[in-house]
Amino acid sequence: MSHSLAVLPGDGVGPEVVAAALTVLDAAEEKFGFSTERVEVPLGADHYLATGELLTEEAVGSLRGHDAILFGAIGSPKVTPGILERGIILALRAAMTQAINLRPVRLYPGVPTPIAGLTPERCDLVIVRENTEGAYVARGSTVHAGTPAQVAVQESVNTWYAIERAVDFAFRLASARRKKLTLCHKTNVLVEAGKLWLAVMDEVGARYPDVEQDYVHVDAMCMHLPVSPDRFDVVVTDNLFGDIVTDLGAVLQGGLGVAASGNLNIDGTSPSMFEPIHGSAPDIAGRGWANPAGACLSMAMMLGHLGEGEAAAAVESATTSVLADLPALAGEGMGASTAELGERIAERLRDGSAPQVTGSLMNDLAAVMNGLRHG
Numbered sequence: 587m588s589h590s591l592a593v594l595p596g597d598g599v600g601p602e603v604v605a606a607a608l609t610v611l612d613a614a615e616e617k618f619g620f621s622t623e624r625v626e627v628p629l630g631a632d633h634y635l636a637t638g639e640l641l642t643e644e645a646v647g648s649l650r651g652h653d654a655i656l657f658g659a660i661g662s663p664k665v666t667p668g669i670l671e672r673g674i675i676l677a678l679r680a681a682m683t684q685a686i687n688l689r690p691v692r693l694y695p696g697v698p699t700p701i702a703g704l705t706p707e708r709c710d711l712v713i714v715r716e717n718t719e720g721a722y723v724a725r726g727s728t729v730h731a732g733t734p735a736q737v738a739v740q741e742s743v744n745t746w747y748a749i750e751r752a753v754d755f756a757f758r759l760a761s762a763r764r765k766k767l768t769l770c771h772k773t774n775v776l777v778e779a780g781k782l783w784l785a786v787m788d789e790v791g792a793r794y795p796d797v798e799q800d801y802v803h804v805d806a807m808c809m810h811l812p813v814s815p816d817r818f819d820v821v822v823t824d825n826l827f828g829d830i831v832t833d834l835g836a837v838l839q840g841g842l843g844v845a846a847s848g849n850l851n852i853d854g855t856s857p858s859m860f861e862p863i864h865g866s867a868p869d870i871a872g873r874g875w876a877n878p879a880g881a882c883l884s885m886a887m888m889l890g891h892l893g894e895g896e897a898a899a900a901v902e903s904a905t906t907s908v909l910a911d912l913p914a915l916a917g918e919g920m921g922a923s924t925a926e927l928g929e930r931i932a933e934r935l936r937d938g939s940a941p942q943v944t945g946s947l948m949n950d951l952a953a954v955m956n957g958l959r960h961g
């Protein structure tokens with residue numbers, strides 16, 4: 587079986603972690619007998635500065651032909667904040683109708699966490715972030731610019747359509763897991779959007795009577811998540827709250843360098859895109875200090891999505907067992923470079939010595955995607 591991949595390494599540490607993930611992918615292909623055709627797409631700061639191009643129509647057309655996209659990170663101090671982020675990442679998520687940003691928060695055995703006393707048994711949840719709207723539509727206006735009376739209006743767009751899509755996905759995922767879905771919002775202040783989310787939860791929830799429903803305000807979520815992550819199974823939330831709480835979730839897992847995500851297209855019209863949740867980290871770029879685990883685990887999600895479930899689980903196990911041996915999870919104290927860690931994970935995959943991770947998210951996800959395909 588061959589899968590066609592578009593690889594977008596991007597900026598900063600993006601190319602370093604993607605190279606490591608591809609070393610691991612090579613090993614997975616050898617071991618599990620599948621192959622990938624990879625096309626590298628040079629989107630990012632350098633390409634933008636050289637050509638003025640962000641995500642062009644033409645790039646969208648060619649990306650659409652791939653089975654999946656593997657993404658590193660975008661963002662550079664050489665470019666005004668917002669241009670690359672909105673012009674490439676957010677443009678891609680929108681162009682490829684990646685309705686869901688799936689962000690597992692799982693503490694793997696042996697991996698150090700800054701949260702005292704937290705154990706893997708108590709930290710295994712998934713955040714379903716609505717990925718197309720809310721404040722991320724980035725609409726608004728400025729009046730009286732450059733005067734003391736300057737006014738900024740920043741809108742948030744919330745549609746039944748997109749919320750229903752995210753909430754239904756989240757219920758399906760909860761059905762395949764521990765059967766609990768928590769809505770995270772701020773219905774006590776953002777009353778209009780909040781009413782809509784609650785109404786959708788009510789209506790969609792009626793189709794999933796065996797899934798228990800819960801609600802937590804986003805500020806309270808920032809308290810509950812580190813202290814009692816075992817309260818949660820699947821959490822569904824809007825785009826901006828999802829962006830914020832998943833960084834907090836990453837801390838529970840050991841840090842931003844470890845956390846993975848999948849931008850999922852669930853209608854089959856375009857490829858999904860897999861990316862570590864960390865950014866381009868220009869301050870440490872070029873030093874080999876970035877942890878490639880987030881990229882490797884994102885690549886594992888990609889394999890699961892492509893139907894290579896066995897390979898996905900093996901990459902997850904190899905990555906997390908290498909993580910468990912590190913003196914520090916990022917920076918100079920990691921004890922090995924980004925590339926060396928890629929080699930080490932690949933080696934552990936080849937020799938099959940990593941303890942098998944149980945209850946992989948890949949299985950839950952495969953069940954959900956199957957259900958979506960077959961109605």
Ligand code: IPM
Pocket residue numbers: 661671672675676829863865
């Ligand atoms: C993320 C990132 C992006 C986001 C930025 C870079 C646009 O923070 O993937 O979480 O806000 O979604």
Ligand code: MN
Pocket residue numbers: 829830833863
């Ligand atoms: Mn973010």
